[in-house]
Amino acid sequence: MKTFLFILIVIASGATAGFILGGLNLIFVEPSLDQAIGIENQHMFASGIEKDTPEFRAQYNDYRTWQKSGQVFAGGIFGISIGSLFGIVFALSRNSLPGKIDIKKSLILAGIMWACIYFIPFLKYPANPPTVGDPETVVLRGILYLTFITISGFGAVGFYKLSKKLKTRKFIVVVGYAAFIGIAFVAMPGNPDKITTPMDLVNHFRIMSVFTVSLYWLSLGLIFGSLWNHYKPHKEITSSFN
Amino acid sequence: MSESKQVNVSKTSVPVIAIVALAIIFAGGLFVVGFDQGHIFSLVYGEKAFQDLYIHELTHDMRHIAGFPCH
Numbered sequence: 001m002k003t004f005l006f007i008l009i010v011i012a013s014g015a016t017a018g019f020i021l022g023g024l025n026l027i028f029v030e031p032s033l034d035q036a037i038g039i040e041n042q043h044m045f046a047s048g049i050e051k052d053t054p055e056f057r058a059q060y061n062d063y064r065t066w067q068k069s070g071q072v073f074a075g076g077i078f079g080i081s082i083g084s085l086f087g088i089v090f091a092l093s094r095n096s097l098p099g100k101i102d103i104k105k106s107l108i109l110a111g112i113m114w115a116c117i118y119f120i121p122f123l124k125y126p127a128n129p130p131t132v133g134d135p136e137t138v139v140l141r142g143i144l145y146l147t148f149i150t151i152s153g154f155g156a157v158g159f160y161k162l163s164k165k166l167k168t169r170k171f172i173v174v175v176g177y178a179a180f181i182g183i184a185f186v187a188m189p190g191n192p193d194k195i196t197t198p199m200d201l202v203n204h205f206r207i208m209s210v211f212t213v214s215l216y217w218l219s220l221g222l223i224f225g226s227l228w229n230h231y232k233p234h235k236e237i238t239s240s241f242n
Numbered sequence: 243m244s245e246s247k248q249v250n251v252s253k254t255s256v257p258v259i260a261i262v263a264l265a266i267i268f269a270g271g272l273f274v275v276g277f278d279q280g281h282i283f284s285l286v287y288g289e290k291a292f293q294d295l296y297i298h299e300l301t302h303d304m305r306h307i308a309g310f311p312c313h
Binding site: 001003006007010011022025029030033066067068070071073074075077078080081082084085087088091092118121122125126127128129130133134135137138141142145205209212213 | 255256257259260261263264265267268269270271272274275276277299300301302303304305306307308309310311312313
């Protein structure tokens with residue numbers, strides 16, 4: 001395999017999909033975030049920590065503009081980071097993935113990884129807008145979320161490996177994983193924070209964030225698969241026999 | 243009689259160096275976007291970084307959107 005080309009494809013596809021995510025978030029998710037941070041501000045005014053003055057507003061608006069540009073930048077980092085994991089899994093599992101062309105293989109893997117390390121964990125620990133989370137529980141929530149993602153990811157790989165060893169049919173993998181993750185879903189403790197923010201806002205934020213993050217996975221699968229198809233980093237003439 | 247023939251072998255094994263490099267990028271990126279509370283900048287700025295939370299504030303919106311725990 002051409003190492004440099006492989007890494008380049010991973011970074012290019014991850015960054016592009018990540019910046020697409022950042023751009024989509026500006027349109028679809030930032031309005032909910034502004035609303036939620038607006039509620040945080042109202043709390044600060046009510047408790048006397050801050051005063052609702054034109055100076056505060058001007059400072060706040062500048063700060064939010066900076067933070068929104070940071071969100072797009074963070075999209076790039078997030079995109080490359082998740083793209084790297086995707087690249088590793090794709091390279092290792094390419095021969096076993098269904099489909100004749102790499103775009104199909106890539107899209108199938110993106111769908112599987114979207115479900116196992118994003119959507120199913122989201123159902124257990126849904127994303128929340130600002131004002132919901134208690135700063136006191138942030139470490140615990142971080143541990144719970146990462147643990148569940150790790151259990152889900154390694155569970156999926158484990159059942160796949162097991163089915164290969166036992167030469168069972170593919171649906172056994174799905175059934176086995178479903179039962180396994182179902183148990184983890186029930187056994188793991190829930191998010192300890194109580195939601196006092198209006199549920200309309202929370203639900204709108206959640207739907208929009210699932211929409212944009214899902215489009216990230218779709219873009220990643222498409223871009224990575226197209227680049228792989230075009231440049232074929234797995235093909236390398238290594239030896240000649242005489 | 244000797245016969246000369248050329249065989250092209252397509253190497254499919256994944257280079258370990260690529261896996262290691264990508265694993266580091268994955269973990270580092272995830273930490274920056276999802277979990278840093280001043281840790282990275284504290285290497286340069288010391289304790290002050292834990293109050294400034296520069297990376298936390300910069301990646302704040304994405305942290306919420308991607309489902310990472312925040313306040």
